[in-house]
Amino acid sequence: MASMRDIKRRKGSIQSTQQITKAMKLVSTVKLQRAKQNAEKSQTYFHCMYNTVHSILRRTQNLEHKYLKSGESGKKAVIVITSNRGLAGGYNNNIVKLVADSGLPKESVEIYGIGKKGIESFERRGYYIASDDSDIINEPLFSDAVEIGRKVLDAYAAGEIGEIYLAYTGFKNTVVHTPEFIKLLPVEVKAEEESEKKSQAPMNYEPEAEESLDLLIPKYINSIIYGAFIEAVASENGARMQAMDAATSNAEEMISTLSLAYNRARQGAITQELTEIISGAEALN
Secondary structure, rough: OHHHHHHHHHHHHHHHHHHHHHHHHHHHHHHHHHHHHHHHHHHHHHHHHHHHHHHHHOOOOOOOOOOHOOOOOOOEEEEOOOOOOOOOOOOOHHHHHHHHHOOHHHOHEEEEEEEEEHHHHHOOOEEEEEEEEEHHHOOHHHHHEEEEEEEHHHHHHHOOOOOOEEEEEEEEOOOOEEEEEEEEEOOOOOOOHHHOOOOOOOOOOOOOOHHHHHHHHHHHHHHHHHHHHHHHHHHHHHHHHHHHHHHHHHHHHHHHHHHHHHHHHHHHHHHHHHHHHHHHHHHOO
16 A cells, blocks of 8 residues: 555645646637637638539539549648647547548558648658648648648649548537548549539530639639648647546546545554554553
């Protein structure tokens, strides 16, 4: 059985840790509120952009375009959005596992990483890191998404990569965050929705279809990447808030258990001391 001194020392250590987890929870809560507002304001636009592009392509007949077919290269670019800090539960590991289990051969994947934790995990697993833009995730801007989009589109146009994917954590609400793995290029057209089946009107382009898609698809890619940035930041802070809340609760339980153990040890020491005094008094008699 641990001594009273050991129990007291351990209890003090856990109380210090609990103060840290409480502070981190408060910080994450404040950051989450701002990130949540940004995510909720932007989700409508980015989902609309995604659906609009797919609706346009569904209505386009027999269109040949470089962004609608896989490149000659067998390499796959995967834009991975994680965090620069840990203590966020399974937030980072879930994304790494999602990419690892995606079915893409490791030797064909080139990681365009945003977030040190994800990059470190992929390096340990033996993946090739084509780009490290971890600083972006601290305060992501649309210009950052444009820069990432330019990198992957230039590599795609140069034939260095044949497909582009995006892995990030989607923000549903404060407690629900879903890892997402989507294919950006070539654009895969979703099945027709009921509302569109009624309208079979052809899509007319002004100017030509190829010129229109040359302008539209890069904007679509940049918008999806930026939307992923915004949702990932909100998800990270939500995950960290939950992790710190759980850690604080666990620390409270451990402190309660140690307090009980300390009181028992103290009571045992008092009982033993009284027994020794009584035994000594009886021996003198």
